[in-house]
Amino acid sequence: MGEYHSIFITDKIIEKKTFDFDYSKYITLFTTKKTELNSRLVIKIDLLTNLATQEIEIKNKIAELKDRKFISTKIDEIKKAIENHKII
Numbered sequence: 001m002g003e004y005h006s007i008f009i010t011d012k013i014i015e016k017k018t019f020d021f022d023y024s025k026y027i028t029l030f031t032t033k034k035t036e037l038n039s040r041l042v043i044k045i046d047l048l049t050n051l052a053t054q055e056i057e058i059k060n061k062i063a064e065l066k067d068r069k070f071i072s073t074k075i076d077e078i079k080k081a082i083e084n085h086k087i088i
Contacts, residue, residue: 071078
């Protein structure tokens with residue numbers, strides 16, 4: 001293809017030069033590329049549709065971790081409150 005491209009650009013067309021283009025080869029190449037791109041598109045669309053739910057899950061996990069961190073700093077106070085409730 002590059003050779004034919006340079007011939008047409010330089011305007012040096014040779015009459016005996018034949019233009020052999022294997023259409024089936026390129027049709028197959030483009031068809032496989034199209035199916036590959038379509039499959040990638042489907043995967044990316046699935047990822048984008050699940051993005052909102054994944055964001056909510058991550059935010060919930062972050063909130064839970066923050067709560068656990070807060071509770072871990074207040075263990076003595078929690079134990080004291082439980083003991084007071086047992087006494088009451």
